[in-house]
Amino acid sequence: MTERVLITDIARFSVNDGPGFRTNVFLKGCPLRCDWCHNPETFSAEPQIYWKRRLCVQCGSCLDACPKDAIRPPVAPELSSSTDSSYQKIDRSRCDRCMECVRVCRYDALQVAGKPMSVSEILDEVERDRPFYSNSGGGMTVSGGEPTAHPGFCLELLDGARDRAIHTCMDTNGHCDFSILGELTEYADIVLYDLKHVDPFKHYEKTGVRNERILDNLVKLSRIHSDIWIRIPVVPDFNDDLEFHRKAADFIASLGGSIRRVDLLPYHNWCQDKYDWLGIDWVYREVEALEPSILEVHAELYRDAGISVTIGGSGFEEAGTEQGLIKSARKT
Ligand code: SF4
Ligand code: SF4
Known part of the structure; x- marks a missing residue:
């Protein structure tokens, strides 16, 4: 039995990370940036x-407690x-x-991101939402971070969910050995697979890794798994151009019936606070969120290729398609 792994959140009632109401388990750790x-x-x-500047009253207790x-x-x-202040509490x-400072802070201004949890502790949490799964077709989605960065733990988690008859999705960036991806996805009813760019240099520039292995793994996975949803975060001045989406649609269409749909996920900046709490200067701080309706023209390219597509990834939305890509029978 694998030890505990750090979990940053178990988010309930998600409707954008697989079908129905989902309970999303966020594992800590990712090879991409x-x-x-x-x-x-x-x-x-x-x-x-996390240092939450708006909760900090500058009492000084953490200063006294810190041994470093x-x-x-x-x-x-x-x-x-103020959010404009450059003052940071922690060097x-x-x-x-x-974590002595967290222990002494009486105002919750200091908090730990990452709670160690075992597989059974997570599954007990997930179980609480079971009544919401049955009518909606929902279940557990393992996300991150990157699940394949914790292969043994993730396998136990997915297998444990199956034992409890809980529907499973795994959200992956695909940047790992295929042996890991192939084994883990055997335990996932649906694989949510991130596609960020088809150009290796642009991919490297914005994520820190090239994409050859990611694309190659997707091709291999499409031959052995029958229910894959491609997730494309659409990011301004990176992959919001139609040329990229034409290429992506052609590539995805070439993978055949395993690809059940594409979710276009418009960039947003609601996470600004988290960067501030971690003391990270976010390069997208000033970049405005993409209006979802702008992506209608992008979505049309996928529909033209016979691919089911959503804007936003709703698990309740009936994604439109014309041809056989999503109608193929399961392979497994
Ligand atoms: S103990 Fe908490 S409230 Fe007091 S200065 Fe430190 S972070 Fe701020
Ligand atoms: S966790 Fe807090 S108390 Fe410990 S070394 Fe870091 S800043 Fe200091």
Whole structure:
């Protein structure tokens, strides 16, 4: 039995990460560094500290508790609490994550991102939502971070859910050995597979890795798994051009009936606070969210290729398609 893994959240009643109402389990740790990422707390597999400037009253208790001189001296709260302030409470280069400061903060201004949980603890949490699965076709979605970064744990989690007759989705960026991906996805009823760009250089520029292995793994997976949903985060000045989506539609159509649909996920910036809490200067801070209706023209390219498509990824939306891609029988 695998030990505990850090979980950043178990989000209930999600409607955009697979069919029906989903309970999303976010594992901590990811090999990619997508510049626009909406879950920066899942980059590192280590625990991290959130400092929430709006809750901090600058009482100084954390300064006294820190054995590493990693806490900056208090300033007047009005100088630190605004989102425009450059003041940061923690010098993260000195911090060894002993969490003494979190323990002494009485205002919840310091919190830990990443809670160690076992498979059975997670599944017990997921079970609480079972009544919402049956009528909606929902279940558990394992996400991150990147599930394949914790292969043994993830396998036990998916297998355990199956034992409890809970429908399973696994959301992956596909950047791993295919042996891992192939084994894990045997236990996933649906695979949510991220596609960010078809150009390896552009992919590298914005995610920190090239995409050859990701695309190759998708081709291989499409031959052995029968229910794959492609997820494309549409990001301004990266992959919001029609040329990319024409190429993506051609590529996806070439994979055949395993690809049940494409979800176009418009970039948003609701995660700005999380970057601030982690003390990360987010390069997309000033970039405005994409209006979903702008993507109608992009979606049309997929429909023209006979591919079912949604804007936003709703698990309740009837995705439109004309041809056989989503109508093929299951392979497994
Ligand atoms: S203990 Fe909490 S409220 Fe007090 S200064 Fe530190 S972070 Fe702010
Ligand atoms: S986690 Fe420990 S070392 Fe880091 S800032 Fe807090 S008290 Fe200091």
